[in-house]
Each structure stands twice: as C-alpha cells, then as structure tokens.
Amino acid sequence: MIARLPVAPLLVACALGCHRERDVTAMSPHAAAAPSPPRTERPDCPEGPLLEWHTRTADALGTSIGLGGHIQAIGLDDATDPASVSIVGVLDVKGARALERNTHRMARANYTAAVRDAGSALAGFAVVLEGQVIGRMDVTTTLRGSRFRVPLTPHDPEHPWPGDGTLQGLRMRLERAIDHDLRCFRGTEPPEVPDS
Numbered sequence: 001m002i003a004r005l006p007v008a009p010l011l012v013a014c015a016l017g018c019h020r021e022r023d024v025t026a027m028s029p030h031a032a033a034a035p036s037p038p039r040t041e042r043p044d045c046p047e048g049p050l051l052e053w054h055t056r057t058a059d060a061l062g063t064s065i066g067l068g069g070h071i072q073a074i075g076l077d078d079a080t081d082p083a084s085v086s087i088v089g090v091l092d093v094k095g096a097r098a099l100e101r102n103t104h105r106m107a108r109a110n111y112t113a114a115v116r117d118a119g120s121a122l123a124g125f126a127v128v129l130e131g132q133v134i135g136r137m138d139v140t141t142t143l144r145g146s147r148f149r150v151p152l153t154p155h156d157p158e159h160p161w162p163g164d165g166t167l168q169g170l171r172m173r174l175e176r177a178i179d180h181d182l183r184c185f186r187g188t189e190p191p192e193v194p195d196s
Contacts, residue, residue: 045184050177053099055106056126056136065102065125069185070095074174076152076167085152085167087127087135087174096146098190103143110139125150129177130162134170 049068054061074089091099106123113120127135127150135150155161163169 045180049181049185050130051174051181052128054126054128055102055123057123058121061126061128061133062123064191066098066188066190067091067095069181069188070098070190071178071181072146074178076171076174077149078167087148087150087152089148091146091148093146094187094190099148100144103139106139129170129173132159132162134161 048064051071051074052068053065055063055065070092072090072092074087076085077088078085103125106125110122113122122138122140124136124138126133127137133153135152137150153161155165161167161170161173163173
C-alpha cells in the first residue's frame with residue numbers, strides 16, 4: 001500500500017523549485033549576452049524608403065512627409081492620354097491621414113502667402129523615387145481619401161526616369177520600390193510637420 005503524502009507541501013516545494021530555476025536562468029550570462037534585435041532594424045533595409053513624398057516650393061525639395069511604407073499599390077495611368085501620364089496609387093489609413101493633414105496645412109500656407117504677395121511661389125508636393133523627382137503636384141485644395149493621382153514629370157533625356165528610362169521600366173521600378181518599402185517601413189508613424 002502506497003503511503004499518501006499531503007498534497008499542499010508538495011505543491012509549495014514544486015513552486016519554490018520552479019521559481020528558483022527561473023531566477024538562475026534569468027541571471028545566466030548566456031541570456032544577457034544575446035539580446036534580440038529591435039523589430040524595425042533590418043540589415044538589408046536602408047535608412048529611408050525608396051519611394052517618398054516631399055513638400056516643395058518652386059523646384060526646391062522640402063521635408064519628407066513620411067508616406068514611404070504606407071503606399072499599398074502604385075502604377076502609371078497613360079490610358080487616357082499617352083502625352084500626360086499620371087502616377088496613381090492607394091495609401092493605407094495612416095498614409096491617407098498624413099497626406100490629408102499635410103495638404104490641409106500647405107493649402108493654408110499657400111492662401112496666406114497669396115494674400116501677402118500675389119507673386120509668391122506656392123507650395124506643392126514632389127514624388128521622389130530613389131532620390132529622383134518623378135512627379136509633381138501643386139496643392140490648391142485639401143486631398144482626401146486613400147487614392148492619389150500625381151502628374152508624372154515629362155521625359156528628360158538628360159535625367160531619364162529611374163530604371164531604363166521607359167514607362168515600362170519605371171512601372172517595374174515603382175512596384176519593386178513599394179514591395180521593398182512595405183517590407184522595411186510598413187506601419188511606421190508619419191512625422192508631424194508643424195504649421196509654417
């Protein structure tokens with residue numbers, strides 16, 4: 001016949017043993033020597049997105065508005081008029097809010113500048129792919145929603161579009177850029193740009 005031991009002292013002894021083992025593991029030099037890298041750091045990701053929107057005045061680029069990593073789809077629309085091609089795309093919720101917030105801010109600044117001086121340069125946006133401006137848009141009203149359309153810069157033989165300089169090459173480069181940016185920068189919070 002097996003002797004029955006009281007259950008409560010066994011549970012307390014087991015709990016103390018497990019607790020002691022956890023403390024030893026937590027103080028192990030091997031556990032402290034191998035911290036896990038931050039989730040945002042990737043060795044194959046650059047410091048910034050390959051495709052980004054910037055503020056601009058005349059031909060001078062301003063600050064990035066942080067849409068890289070928020071562009072869900074992108075393409076070129078040349079169906080209506082091959083002479084005037086547009087960059088079209090879709091933003092996620094954070095990207096759409098950042099674009100709306102910035103267009104609203106820039107439209108106010110443009111109105112103020114126009115009231116003070118009718119000949120002042122109005123602020124607008126530039127779409128930059130791998131450091132090169134590929135599209136420009138003036139800001140006259142607030143943009144709303146997740147879809148955007150920006151006129152593509154005219155073809156310039158001295159500064160061809162990234163890739164092989166053709167529309168098809170640019171399409172492929174845009175698709176590769178947003179795949180890369182979504183992998184490296186998805187979900188990052190767009191910066192707050194103060195009112196000017």
